[in-house]
Amino acid sequence: MRSPRTAVATEVASALGQARGAARAAAAGAAEALADSELRLRNTEDDVLRLRDELAVGLAAARAVSTDAAGTTLAARTATIRALVTTAAPGAASAAWDGWTPSRPERGTAPALYRIGAVSPDIPALLPLLDHAHLAIEGDPTKAVGVVATLLLRALGGTAPGGLRLSVYDPEQLGGSLAGFAALSPAGLASFYGPGALTGLLDELVEEIRRIHETVLAGEYTSLRELAATTGRRPEPWRVAVLLGDGSIGDSVDDLSDRQRAQLDRIARTGAACGVHLITVGVPTTPAETVDLDNRTTSVTGPMRISLDPAPPAELITRTCRGIAEIVAAGPAPGVFADLLPEKLWTESSAAGLVAPIGEAADGRLVDLALGDAPPHALIGGPSGSGKTNLLYAWLGALCSRYSPDELELYLLDFKEGVSFARFARGRRDESWLPHVRLVGVNVNSDREFGLALLRFLAGELRRRAEAAKLHEATKLEELRTEDPGGRWPRIVAVIDEFQVLLTTMRDPVSAEATDLMEDLARRGRSQGIHLVLASQDIGGIEALWGRSALVSQFTLRIALPKARRMMAENNVVSDVIPRYHAVVNPDSGVLPANKVVRVPDAGSRQVWEDLQRRLWGMRSPDAPEPILFDGSHVPPLPRHTPDGGRDPVAWVGQTIDVQARPAHVRLGRTPGRNLAVLGTRVGEACSVLGAAVLSLARQHAPGTARFTVVCLEPDAVDAASTVIGHLWSAGHTGAALRDDVVEVLRELAADDSGDPHYLIVYAVDAAASRLAGQGHVNLRRVMQSGPERRTHVLGWWRSVSRLKDDLGGTAAKLDVVGAWVALDVHGNELASLYPGQGGPAWYPRENRALFFDRAHHRVPEIMIPYEVH
Numbered sequence: 001m002r003s004p005r006t007a008v009a010t011e012v013a014s015a016l017g018q019a020r021g022a023a024r025a026a027a028a029g030a031a032e033a034l035a036d037s038e039l040r041l042r043n044t045e046d047d048v049l050r051l052r053d054e055l056a057v058g059l060a061a062a063r064a065v066s067t068d069a070a071g072t073t074l075a076a077r078t079a080t081i082r083a084l085v086t087t088a089a090p091g092a093a094s095a096a097w098d099g100w101t102p103s104r105p106e107r108g109t110a111p112a113l114y115r116i117g118a119v120s121p122d123i124p125a126l127l128p129l130l131d132h133a134h135l136a137i138e139g140d141p142t143k144a145v146g147v148v149a150t151l152l153l154r155a156l157g158g159t160a161p162g163g164l165r166l167s168v169y170d171p172e173q174l175g176g177s178l179a180g181f182a183a184l185s186p187a188g189l190a191s192f193y194g195p196g197a198l199t200g201l202l203d204e205l206v207e208e209i210r211r212i213h214e215t216v217l218a219g220e221y222t223s224l225r226e227l228a229a230t231t232g233r234r235p236e237p238w239r240v241a242v243l244l245g246d247g248s249i250g251d252s253v254d255d256l257s258d259r260q261r262a263q264l265d266r267i268a269r270t271g272a273a274c275g276v277h278l279i280t281v282g283v284p285t286t287p288a289e290t291v292d293l294d295n296r297t298t299s300v301t302g303p304m305r306i307s308l309d310p311a312p313p314a315e316l317i318t319r320t321c322r323g324i325a326e327i328v329a330a331g332p333a334p335g336v337f338a339d340l341l342p343e344k345l346w347t348e349s350s351a352a353g354l355v356a357p358i359g360e361a362a363d364g365r366l367v368d369l370a371l372g373d374a375p376p377h378a379l380i381g382g383p384s385g386s387g388k389t390n391l392l393y394a395w396l397g398a399l400c401s402r403y404s405p406d407e408l409e410l411y412l413l414d415f416k417e418g419v420s421f422a423r424f425a426r427g428r429r430d431e432s433w434l435p436h437v438r439l440v441g442v443n444v445n446s447d448r449e450f451g452l453a454l455l456r457f458l459a460g461e462l463r464r465r466a467e468a469a470k471l472h473e474a475t476k477l478e479e480l481r482t483e484d485p486g487g488r489w490p491r492i493v494a495v496i497d498e499f500q501v502l503l504t505t506m507r508d509p510v511s512a513e514a515t516d517l518m519e520d521l522a523r524r525g526r527s528q529g530i531h532l533v534l535a536s537q538d539i540g541g542i543e544a545l546w547g548r549s550a551l552v553s554q555f556t557l558r559i560a561l562p563k564a565r566r567m568m569a570e571n572n573v574v575s576d577v578i579p580r581y582h583a584v585v586n587p588d589s590g591v592l593p594a595n596k597v598v599r600v601p602d603a604g605s606r607q608v609w610e611d612l613q614r615r616l617w618g619m620r621s622p623d624a625p626e627p628i629l630f631d632g633s634h635v636p637p638l639p640r641h642t643p644d645g646g647r648d649p650v651a652w653v654g655q656t657i658d659v660q661a662r663p664a665h666v667r668l669g670r671t672p673g674r675n676l677a678v679l680g681t682r683v684g685e686a687c688s689v690l691g692a693a694v695l696s697l698a699r700q701h702a703p704g705t706a707r708f709t710v711v712c713l714e715p716d717a718v719d720a721a722s723t724v725i726g727h728l729w730s731a732g733h734t735g736a737a738l739r740d741d742v743v744e745v746l747r748e749l750a751a752d753d754s755g756d757p758h759y760l761i762v763y764a765v766d767a768a769a770s771r772l773a774g775q776g777h778v779n780l781r782r783v784m785q786s787g788p789e790r791r792t793h794v795l796g797w798w799r800s801v802s803r804l805k806d807d808l809g810g811t812a813a814k815l816d817v818v819g820a821w822v823a824l825d826v827h828g829n830e831l832a833s834l835y836p837g838q839g840g841p842a843w844y845p846r847e848n849r850a851l852f853f854d855r856a857h858h859r860v861p862e863i864m865i866p867y868e869v870h
């Protein structure tokens with residue numbers, strides 16, 4: 001397939017050819033009338049303007065003989081050529097030196113043609129070079145060096161800084177005016193060779209061509225031009241070798257040894273495909289475009305004579321080259337995220353594994369990361385700011401563009417403060433989400449339980465997959481997918497950033513369970529297509545893993561960012577020396593020979609990411625679920641739907657910290673103890689818990705079929721209690737009453753044996769201790785003890801456990817009437833008497849979190865988030 005640039009080059013050559021042909025046709029068509037003109041034409045060939053004038057005269061004469069379209073054709077061709085110059089030799093490739101500056105070409109591209117002069121004011125003389133041709137210049141050496149300088153400066157100005165390297169062989173030191181190009185040398189972009197160095201230079205070029213053929217084109221592409229057109233990337237610079245021979249190399253052309261000649265021919269034959277080009281002066285070279293300075297013709301312009309442009313001013317050469325060298329010395333430009341994306345989205349199958357690139361190696365090839373049977377899990381390390389988040393974005397972008405959500409599901413958890421994964425879920429600014437993501441956890445730094453919940457969920461999925469595999473007699477995911485072609489078995493990747501938070505050295509129940517689950521997932525997830533990607537900036541975090549050899553040995557894919565510690569084998573310290581924006585990828589547990597250094601593109605820019613996410617989002621299936629977003633800093637609102645408790649009414653008290661964000665609920669059936677106690681001094685949270693419980697209960701009763709009596713004994717809670725009453729009334733429960741005569745209320749309820757559902761909600765029960773003393777307390781205990789069987793339930797808030805105990809009988813209190821409790825700012829040891837285990841649960845109060853326990857339901861308490869109730 002021809003590239004657009006080749007097509008353009010060919011078209012220009014052909015247009016010029018046709019222009020010549022048109023001129024010839026005009027002359028031939030009116031042979032007699034033009035005989036005189038032809039004679040004059042030959043005599044004035046060096047003046048294209050006059051040539052055209054002569055043609056015009058000839059054409060006028062010809063017109064008398066026959067109508068001839070040749071003149072029109074010539075004009076049309078001239079216009080075409082001018083238009084083509086704009087596309088084939090834009091900016092620096094053809095602009096006049098006065099005001100000339102380098103162009104900003106599109107990445108990896110170079111102009112097809114370069115101007116060295118003109119055949120007429122309208123028709124420039126253009127020559128192909130980069131990716132297309134070698135040039136052999138014959139004739140006056142001084143003029144030749146001027147043409148070389150013109151070509152080199154135009155080529156440098158038409159390519160990106162660093163995209164073109166020069167080698168100048170100048171044994172006779174003829175190329176004085178090329179001295180300015182030496183300013184490229186400090187950046188390694190130009191080398192000058194003196195006498196005796198020709199063999200070395202030719203060998204070097206041949207070796208470059210061989211390397212590019214073998215390792216870059218690698219049988220997949222016929223040329224770098226084709227590779228760049230297909231992939232949009234240009235992994236190798238162009239190389240231009242100038243051989244200045246003064247009509248000969250050394251004393252005469254014959255001085256080229258047979259070997260040198262063979263090497264030169266080899267370069268001429270095979271170099272252009274690898275971006276290696278020759279510009280020879282006085283050294284016959286084939287194949288090459290030729291420039292004959294004596295006759296002022298080129299192989300492209302044919303016999304039309306050209307007037308050469310002046311050589312570029314020396315000062316312009318030096319300034320341009322210095323500028324390029326400075327840009328290159330400042331370091332490589334960051335890679336480009338788009339390079340990681342495939343030509344077509346969502347075409348890959350994950351049956352055998354997940355393979356996606358994260359950046360380029362030094363040879364320009366993309367480096368893939370693979371997750372599958374081996375390696376199954378990845379460990380990413382690097383200090384803060386070294387680019388872990390960016391690397392994850394790059395990797396996830398490459399994965400999600402290759403694999404559809406039926407092939408890949410993501411669970412993403414970030415234990416850092418911040419919201420790096422929030423962009424994958426629907427946001428206020430951007431309604432799109434990444435369709436592969438099932439769960440995003442952000443700001444979970446103090447909610448280790450959420451990490452645990454994710455691991456539990458994955459463990460459940462592992463069990464489900466293992467059972468399915470057993471049923472189909474499959475030993476791994478790939479086989480299961482073959483045996484169960486109708487099933488949906490995407491690979492699952494769970495990314496946990498700052499995972500060490502889960503594995504604190506403190507062996508508390510959360511970290512003990514998390515470690516066990518992680519070990520199990522790491523060991524058995526491989527065959528069930530569940531892959532863990534753990535990232536950490538904390539050396540201690542990595543070290544915490546080191547102590548758990550069963551766990552760490554499963555993480556054979558290691559990715560170390562600059563200055564990462566303890567990620568690789570002991571003697572493997574390459575991450576100490578890689579520059580920023582690079583990573584060492586090692587799929588073999590960090591052993592030295594398996595290192596690959598990768599330049600990771602900038603994938604963090606919102607714009608770049610959003611463009612991709614929107615495309616993928618647009619491709620999602622209409623019934624694809626939205627990712628669940630767990631934001632630890634967010635207070636969830638009370639869900640709007642009605643609880644489905646089955647036979648018994650259910651009171652929602654908050655949101656559990658789990659992957660489904662389920663409501664934590666208390667079932668209020670007709671069995672003893674079905675009351676709720678909220679414990680602690682935080683007024684707002686206590687009101688939220690009671691409010692959520694009442695409003696969720698109210699939705700399950702048709703208006704008039706249940707009674708709600710609210711008693712508020714804490715002035716700071718009156719507004720919240722009134723709001724609850726307002727909601728109850730608007731829901732049709734117009735019998736709901738806000739009362740303050742707590743003694744009377746309890747007396748009525750203790751005597752009520754109607755069996756109608758009745759909920760007594762008391763804010764700060766303990767505030768009425770003195771009023772209740774005696775019969776009041778007796779009634780309270782009676783209501784709590786025998787009420788539930790008559791469908792009367794107490795939802796009460798006490799400001800401490802001891803006050804609850806006092807209200808229920810002091811040391812003789814029967815606490816089994818409190819079937820469920822929610823503890824706010826109450827320490828675990830204070831809850832010992834309400835808890836079946838030894839010494840109280842491990843609970844350290846924190847804001848916006850509560851500990852919830854229902855003795856009919858829980859073995860251990862669970863942490864929940866009180867809902868926001870307006």
Ligand SMILES: Nc1ncnc2c1ncn2[C@@H]1O[C@H](COP(=O)(O)OP(=O)(O)OP(=O)(O)O)[C@@H](O)[C@H]1O
Binds near residue numbers: 334
């Ligand atoms: N390959 C890259 N190209 C360009 N910029 C990058 C690249 N990698 C990282 N950066 C930039 O460097 C900064 C730090 O990167 P990043 O947030 O990924 O680091 P981190 O290791 O996740 O840091 P932390 O652990 O503190 O969150 C960001 O501004 C990011 O945009």
